[in-house]
Amino acid sequence: MTISFGETFQQVQECFNEQSVIDSLLPKLESVTIIRDIKGKIRLFIEPLEDRSIEEAEIADMKSFLSRKFGNYYGNDIWLPAGEKDGYKALIDTIKAERVLAAWDDESVLPRWYILERHIAKQAWTDNTLGQPPWSEDLVAQKHKPAIVSFFSFKGGVGRTSALVATALTLARNGHRVAVVDLDLEAPGLATIFSPDDSDNLGVIDYLLEKKIQEQDWKLRTHLISINEPTLLGDDGESIYLLPAGTIDDNYLEKLARLDFQNLVDGELQSTMVDMLKELNKEARRLDFILMDARAGFHDIGGLAITALSHAAVIFGTQSRQSWAGLIHVIRHLASPGVDKRLPLILVHSMAPALGISGRETELTEFREQAYIVFQDNYYSEDETVPDANNTEEPFWVHLNLARAKHFGRQFIS
Known part of the structure; x- marks a missing residue:
């Protein structure tokens, strides 16, 4: 089944509800942040509870499932926090600062659900040359x-x-x-x-x-x-x-x-x-x-x-x-x-x-x-x-x- 842009957030939520591999992770998670990047592709940032750890095999299974589910709409990235020495720390800090609670989040139940939309600034009308139309x-x-x-x-x-x-x-x-x-x-x-x-x-x-x-x-x-x-x-x-x-x-x-x-x-x-x-x-x-x-x-x-x-x-x-x-x-x-x-x-x-x-x-x-x-x-x-x-x-x-x-x-x- 082909997934369109407007269905991506809902489909990620449903993935966590229908897939046993992912269901096994839910008790370990404090939060899930669904990121929709500048091209509309989906990436995830997940935070485990302090006393729980996530195995590499679980991440691999999750990536494989999301790839099958979303096809080209999956950005092939799942990020986890790794402390002050994490090479992605600046990115993760940005995610935490800019994400918002998802409409379906229930504050009384873990994990917490967030979404993050990534946009790009604009600038134009600076090139001094004309381009080429599709045909001469x-x-x-x-x-x-x-x-x-x-x-x-x-x-x-x-x-x-x-x-x-x-x-x-x-x-x-x-x-x-x-x-x-x-x-x-x-x-x-x-x-x-x-x-x-x-x-x-x-x-x-x-x-x-x-x-x-x-x-x-x-x-x-x-x-x-x-x-x-x-x-x-x-x-x-x-x-x-x-x-x-x-x-x-x-x-x-x-x-x-x-x-x-x-x-x-x-x-x-x-x-x-x-x-x-x-x-x-x-x-x-x-x-x-x-x-x-x-x-x-x-x-x-x-x-x-x-x-x-x-x-x-x-x-x-x-x-x-x-x-x-x-x-x-x-x-x-x-x-x-x-x-x-x-x-x-x-x-x-x-x-x-x-x-x-x-x-x-x-x-x-x-x-x-x-x-x-x-x-x-x-x-x-x-x-x-x-x-x-x-x-x-x-x-x-x-x-x-x-x-x-x-x-x-x-x-x-x-």
């Missing part, structure tokens, strides 16, 4: 692979997700095969937009956590949602494939705490997300576009999406100091050294206020003029010809914006 722009241009486009905003509530949905529907209605991916894991919403009555579905957060543990046993295709309603797509439109963020249940925050978005240790998260996109393309078959809804602000999963996984990005802003303060940094961050390495961008003024025709046009004009200055100062190199802002054929006039629109950019807009 050449394969996209030749229509052998789908274009991966991230939708990103510095501020929330600017219509980013709504614009992504509208883009996906428009593309699908015009015969393009589209997949949408909800990477806004802290505030997911795509599943409820497309399927308001059926949002109970595994998704991105489960792939990133469970796939690394269950490997071949976790299949993405069983969690893709197919949207094919004629009222949305028309009679001749193509289906849209949705990979949601995941189900927001009692385990969601603990899953989220283990996704090391900002300490990208050895590029592990990036490689897992690359595998996810490759598997998505394989399972959905013949996709033309993969649209990813990235997290607002300087969150690392948004940075990872647009800098390492995408062929282009659509970024949203407003004509305000707060918005431009972040957009300038984002645009500068995406303009890595060398013209050919820059990420094609579409900068969209969103939520333009209804100030009347003249007021609205004034704001849009000011936004376009400010965008031109920002791109000139932060995106284009000193020896590069910047598009003419007054030429209707240049990027800064068409759609108000598009930096370095070459073959891919023009294909995307059309």
Whole structure:
């Protein structure tokens, strides 16, 4: 039987109740601490009573049983205290300081039960180079692979997700095969937009956590949602494939705490997300576009999406100091050294206020003029010809914006 993330604590408790080998240890124990590490794997710290000792054979039997019971979810570690000279003393001191009593602990009965969740701190947006998407722009241009486009905003509530949905529907209605991916894991919403009555579905957060543990046993295709309603797509439109963020249940925050978005240790998260996109393309078959809804602000999963996984990005802003303060940094961050390495961008003024025709046009004009200055100062190199802002054929006039629109950019807009 396959064990999932949310069942691990309960399963450990049940192990101590059902297994005779472990049952024989209970009278010897003062406490059991169940540790769920940063990858979601289970490890144990057990403390014997002062007048009791635990034999090596008992530990070996326990390890063997837990390995059979938990498979890859067992971290293959059982720690015991060994005094001041113990090489693990610092670790054990941390465990004792950070553990909390388990919900099922009965203070009147030994052993006492504790749990400890291990989390990792975050840091991001520091790398000055762009990564490599799962497949090249050449394969996209030749229509052998789908274009991966991230939708990103510095501020929330600017219509980013709504614009992504509208883009996906428009593309699908015009015969393009589209997949949408909800990477806004802290505030997911795509599943409820497309399927308001059926949002109970595994998704991105489960792939990133469970796939690394269950490997071949976790299949993405069983969690893709197919949207094919004629009222949305028309009679001749193509289906849209949705990979949601995941189900927001009692385990969601603990899953989220283990996704090391900002300490990208050895590029592990990036490689897992690359595998996810490759598997998505394989399972959905013949996709033309993969649209990813990235997290607002300087969150690392948004940075990872647009800098390492995408062929282009659509970024949203407003004509305000707060918005431009972040957009300038984002645009500068995406303009890595060398013209050919820059990420094609579409900068969209969103939520333009209804100030009347003249007021609205004034704001849009000011936004376009400010965008031109920002791109000139932060995106284009000193020896590069910047598009003419007054030429209707240049990027800064068409759609108000598009930096370095070459073959891919023009294909995307059309």
